[in-house]
Amino acid sequence: MGIATVRICALVVGLFTGCTAACAGGSPESGRAPETVSAAPQSAQPEQPAQVQSVDAAALGATWRPGCPVPPAALRRITLSYFGFDGRSHRGELVVNRDAVSDVITIFAELYSARFPIEKMHTVDNYPRAEDELSMQDNNTSAFNCRQLPSGAWSLHAYGRAVDINPLINPYISASGDLQPATARAYLDRARTDQGMIRDGDVVVRAFAGHGWKWGGHWRDPVDYQHFERR
DSSP states (O other), rough: OOOHHHHHHHHHHOOOOOOOHHHHOTTTTTOOOOOOOOOOOOOOOOOOOOOOEOOOHHHHHHOOOOOOOOOOGGEEEEEEEEEOTSSEEEEEEEEEEEEEGGHHHHHHHHHHHOOOOOOOOOOOGGGGOOOOOHHHHBBBOOOOOOOBOOSBBBBBBGGGGGGEETTTSSSSSSSOOOOTTTTGGGGGGOOOOOOOOOOTTHHHHHHTTTTOOGGGOOOOEEETTEEOOOO
């Protein structure tokens, strides 16, 4: 390339979207394609904003019953976007306490921006008798479900202040060997590289911790890799 050609290219590069092979550092005769620089990937943003709705007992189905520690009026249904295991954007639903709505919307927007994969997100009333085991075996991300712990105390899920993410591949295990879901034994191997697994210090743990939520993966007995909670 001659000096004059270099100078001309330098003058016009800011004015035109394209340039000849000579300007790009090659020549038509060389047969070498000009080098290109790929732009850095942009953070994903949900195409639709989160939607928040009040709920009543009928809308909660079998996830709520009289005697639960919070009334339906204290809960909200959030419809939000997430990236599925297929790499595509989907809409899902979580029911949470009204005082956790802002946290949950912000956290899941951060997970969406990071393209963290979530297989599915349905409220637990979509499963027979709102059975948590069935929801977990289906790798379903969920939040509110009026249920008790083995001790008889109410789970924080019963208050709408806990979220379980990809529970099949992020199981619960106690020192006595209680595994939830029962089909998750292969996923106790945390060296696996399955998409949607949660690991200490990753984007999921950081996003929840940034809003004061605790991760069950930091517990010792049981260890609950799927579980995030805020009291």
